[in-house]
Amino acid sequence: MLHNDSGEETAHESAGDRAGGHPRVTLRRITAQDEAEFLELVRASIDLHHPWMSLPTTSEEFRAYLARFDDPRSAEGLLVCVRQTGEIAGNINSNSIIRGRFQCGSLGYAAFAPTAGQGYMSEGLGLVLRHAFQELRLHRLEANVQPGNHASRRLLERHGFRREGYSPEMLFIDGAWRDHERWAITSTMMGIVPDSPHPTLPAR
Known part of the structure; x- marks a missing residue:
């Protein structure tokens, strides 16, 4: 389930919500108000x-980063936020979405140090997968x-991703x-x- 800027729930429900689950995190789209x-x-x-990654560290870089999702x-x-406090625990992006016969996106994600290691990103990824599908x-x-990014590999394995290849x-x-494994x-x-x-999926 995604939340709007005011924190209110949108009309979309995740599978976990329909099943009566109460995850510790929520998802919402990143906005300019999240810069600081x-x-x-x-x-x-x-x-x-x-x-492993390089995220924006200046206002100019953040604005360019945000423009990717225009x-x-x-x-x-999407931002993974702690349900009780609203604190941002990490981000998960669905990039390079291609429709037609492919219907595929490429994930990018990062946890943030203050709340890392508490399972928030795993819960967030579960919600993102249901939202995407x-x-x-x-x-x-x-x-x-x-x-060498063992934490990232474990996260993907935990959610059932399969390793499909290796790209130098x-x-x-x-x-x-950098070399990468493809999952x-x-x-x-x-x-x-x-x-x-x-609607962009061909009939045959």
Whole structure:
């Protein structure tokens, strides 16, 4: 279930909510109002993120980062927030969404140091998967992980992602082209069938 800027729940329910579950986190879309908290958390998490990722650390970088999600048809930036406090625990993005016969997006995610290690990102990823497969009606989500990023690999394994391959020098991160493992999960693997297919999916 996504929340709007005021914190009120939207009309969309996650599978966990319908089943009577009460997750410790909620999801909401990132906005310009999140700049100060987001940048503070990124700066507090530099040691946690290095060398696996590089997130915005200045206002200019944050605005450019936010602009990536101007068109929700191609990318969606979500924040994982602690339900009790509203504190941002991490972010999970669905990037490079392609429709038609592919119906696929690429995940990017990061935990923030103040709340890392408490399981919030795992709960958040579970909600994101249900949102992507039920509401966005995607069929497949991919995630690319550097081989040494064991925490990220464990997160994906916990949610049933399968390792599909290895790509040398795949992404430019921290000043160099880094090798990545390719992981993916489909709606079929999770047993999620949307009420109707996305309108861009061909009939045959």
